[in-house]
Amino acid sequence: MKLRACITFALAFATWPSLAPAQPTVSAASNADGSAAPVDNSGNAAGTNASTTAVFMPPYGVPFSGKDPNAGLPSSSRPSTNAASSSDSFDLGQTTNGNEVLRGSKGTLAITGTSKTPAVNVPEIYFIKRGDTLWDISEHYLDNPWQWPKLWSYNPDIRNPNWIYPGDQLRLRRNGAGAGGGQGLAGRASGQGSGGGGGLRLGNGRVTGDTLFLRDEAYIGDPSKDTWGEVVGAREEQMMLSRGNHVYLDVLQGKEPKIGQEITIFEGLRKLPAVPGARVPPGEIVRIKGTVKITEFDPKKRIASGEIIEAVDAIERGAKIGEVERQYRVVTPTTATKTVWARVLTSIHPHVYMGQNQLVFIDRGTDDGLTIGNRMLIVRRGDVWRQSLVTTTHMARDTLRIDSTDPAELRTTTLRRDDKDFPDEIIAELRVVQVSRYSATTVVVESKKEVVVGDQAVAREGY
16 A cells, blocks of 8 residues: 555656746757757658647646636736826726616616716606506616605605505696606606705706705694594504504494595694793694505494505504604795794693704794794803803802912802893794694704704894
């Protein structure tokens, strides 16, 4: 066995290529006198098997001359020694055969380069097909999938944008907008940004950068007049219910839900607080919880079954159901026709401080001259530090004089003039998004300081 192993190793070593580069050698047959021997057509000497072909044996691991070892790699993976002009880049500006080098696929944010596709004619009504989504329809007709909220705003009967059904009609243009080869108000869209007087352009219309897109989340009203019944059980073993759960509904007499009907789930949160200097509007805060789609109804037992197809918050047994009108609101700033002063009442949750993007309820409405889109400024007046002294003792005004020779000499801060003599300071801005006769729902669109209950807000005429 040892002899056989040695022979095997010797044979393997004998056939292993040399690590040193072999020089080309030419083997030519010759006669005894040194003259060249005649050769046959294969290059061998007549009557011999000697080869006359040049042989080059590269070192191990080195490719044969003329062969590119990176030929099978993509361009971005090939090595390059040209530091002046690297080939590892994307040519976004140039074209190949009249087409862009890079193109976005379905669902991407944008398409590189200038589209050569002609403008798509936007019909007024589109019939939804199986597999359609607002995202895809917006991408096709508006050339921008992110404009799906615009399509939703044209179709208030769609309660949940994630659920559209084949055969339903979808309005693609606002009433009165011309088709114009896709140049109506819901025509081809192009993002212009918010700077330099831009905004988001939609055909002949423009959505400014400070436009709010939101769906109704809460309001001040009477929940009892909208109540059809309540959630009393569920198929799943859960306390907190959400989208996809199947629930059982106790339906009141006189209410007849239909199979396939979508009904809003809501709950009354609490009465409005009594705020000094503010009136208490009628009603209470009503919070939207979600949407249920009716799948069965037993008119004798007054029990309906349904699937929760939308949940904006956790849903529990006892939540009310009813035909609460909901809208997807596109709120642009509107100029106030009169000056209206209001007081901040509360938010959805009884927070002490309220900030940017939170809902805030105020005590003025349409009877006072407010309309949707009005901008209201939260103003404060006075020395804020002086106002904080009401919760402290007189010692808060005392400071120790370090430049005095006495060991402990105190100096009391002087307070001159009254708060009413100081100018108003704007600390936040609200936008009215929903309004009733005596109250309004607003969104804090900007805040420099925290908004608190009792703050004064003003909609100035002409602003």
